[in-house]
Amino acid sequence: MSKGQLFIVSGPSGAGKSTICRLVRKMLGINLATSATTRTPRTGEEHGRDYYFLTKEDFLNKIDQGEFLEFATVHGNYYGTLKSEVEARLSKGENVILEIDVQGGLQVKAVYPEANLIFFKTPTKEDLENRLRGRKTDSEETIQLRLKNSLKELEFEKDYDTTIINYTVERSCEELINIIKNKNQEEK
Structure with a gap:
């Protein structure tokens, strides 16, 4: 059995990564490896489906045990990808999408050089701010922190294989x- 393909989707908060990945996953039957985080769940999010919501102590213990493929502190919270989430699926021949921050994407690429790095961004910085505000899930302080961090994250676009500018959900x-299907065709 051939090994599955690994797709890493990164980009600034508010670029639409979660929405697009959720829809594409559903359309193609691709698993999104569930990440772990120490942040508080947003309304409607469930442990084990959207994230593994861990205490800081549990997260640090998993770091010490070498259970993460990658991890980082983003917006004051820990986020990471458990090795077991990715390796189990790839070994079954399943494609996997990791929706992670840019530093994590580069960490995974170092371990899985064949991984496909896809960078998402909005057409303009104004669009990004409007999307973050439109969520109505974050405080003004959090929005300002996310905007500041977004400018830093945009500098990593050059390190990614492909960029998708999220003009519309349908187009993205x-x-x-197309990226996933083309990569799967190349591997056959």
């Missing part, structure tokens, strides 16, 4: 699906 879904 189509672009991501």
